[in-house]
Amino acid sequence: MKVGITDVAARAQVSEATVSRVINRRQGVSKKTRDAVEQAMAELGYERPTQGQLVAVITEFVSNPFFADVAERIESALAPHGLKTVLCPAFPGGVQERDFVSALVDKGVAAVVFLSASNTVEGSDTDTYELLRQRRVPYVGINGEFADGVPVPVFSTDDALAAELAVDHLHRLGHRRIGMVSGPAGNRPADRRVQGFLEAMAKRGIEDPERWVVRQSYTVEGGQAAVGPLLALGATAIVAASDYMALGAIRGVRRQGRAVPGDVSVVGYDGSSVTEFTDPPLTTVRQPADRLALEVGRGVLALVGNRDVPVGELLFDPELVIRASTGPAPGAAAAGV
Numbered sequence: 001m002k003v004g005i006t007d008v009a010a011r012a013q014v015s016e017a018t019v020s021r022v023i024n025r026r027q028g029v030s031k032k033t034r035d036a037v038e039q040a041m042a043e044l045g046y047e048r049p050t051q052g053q054l055v056a057v058i059t060e061f062v063s064n065p066f067f068a069d070v071a072e073r074i075e076s077a078l079a080p081h082g083l084k085t086v087l088c089p090a091f092p093g094g095v096q097e098r099d100f101v102s103a104l105v106d107k108g109v110a111a112v113v114f115l116s117a118s119n120t121v122e123g124s125d126t127d128t129y130e131l132l133r134q135r136r137v138p139y140v141g142i143n144g145e146f147a148d149g150v151p152v153p154v155f156s157t158d159d160a161l162a163a164e165l166a167v168d169h170l171h172r173l174g175h176r177r178i179g180m181v182s183g184p185a186g187n188r189p190a191d192r193r194v195q196g197f198l199e200a201m202a203k204r205g206i207e208d209p210e211r212w213v214v215r216q217s218y219t220v221e222g223g224q225a226a227v228g229p230l231l232a233l234g235a236t237a238i239v240a241a242s243d244y245m246a247l248g249a250i251r252g253v254r255r256q257g258r259a260v261p262g263d264v265s266v267v268g269y270d271g272s273s274v275t276e277f278t279d280p281p282l283t284t285v286r287q288p289a290d291r292l293a294l295e296v297g298r299g300v301l302a303l304v305g306n307r308d309v310p311v312g313e314l315l316f317d318p319e320l321v322i323r324a325s326t327g328p329a330p331g332a333a334a335a336g337v
Contacts, residue, residue, distance in 0.1 A: 058117045253266070
């Protein structure tokens with residue numbers, strides 16, 4: 001039978017959190033207690049993991065180039081300091097996510113990064129965070145604060161600014177009937193992008209902007225499905241909440257016999273490098289993957305080293321990248337817009 005951290009804690013008559021601190025060679029454990037834990041591990045034949053090696057990066061969107069890029073950049077930031085990332089594909093807040101964390105905690109994982117995982121889902125189960133807290137394993141989030149205001153560091157792109165950049169660009173091109181395709185309600189980034197879109201539209205005098213929002217899944221198929229209702233309203237431009245949704249929107253527009261950007265302009269969100277080579281190259285709001293990953297790496301290193309890191313959400317400015325998927329609204333030139 002495999003010996004776990006729970007068995008060691010029972011033998012040494014200490015908490016699992018204390019065993020975790022001994023395994024990871026962290027401060028705050030007396031010599032007497034540390035010796036007792038070490039003795040218990042030896043007696044039980046506990047296979048001690050290589051200290052400080054693993055940092056788990058949990059995300060649902062492994063196939064999305066943006067998330068793969070962020071995970072790779074985090075690895076690059078941590079590797080020079082002896083930390084290795086383990087990519088864990090898991091549905092946000094589901095059993096799989098808890099199973100990953102539980103298994104890695106027993107292996108002495110140094111820290112956990114929730115990359116648009118359960119930290120993005122309203123009402124997600126907090127058992128995973130409680131387990132990490134009990135074991136004193138530090139964790140951070142990317143693009144979404146944790147449920148119930150869990151006081152940990154979070155690093156996010158400013159979604160409200162992202163929406164403002166997209167709407168402003170299209171409005172300057174003469175578009176007034178601007179639609180948005182976004183992710184499902186209850187997903188924090190999706191909700192914030194929608195709120196930013198509504199505020200940007202209202203700021204420009206667009207009445208009843210809510211009718212221009214369609215919610216769908218964060219997929220190519222979701223973007224394509226959302227196009228129909230917006231074109232029926234007469235939309236000449238679409239703001240998508242992800243690049244994948246934008247590519248789906250382009251496909252949906254074309255299947256209705258219309259051209260991009262001649263009839264309908266499309267703006268994506270994320271800014272993965274592949275969008276430069278789509279047909280047409282995609283105008284997108286680029287998330288600062290490099291700066292996000294760098295700060296996440298710094299935060300993880302500080303937490304693993306028992307140094308304080310400011311809790312709460314740190315926002316990073318996105319950047320509008322203009323390419324060929326956006327152009328003047330039909331008739332805008334003739335109208336002098």
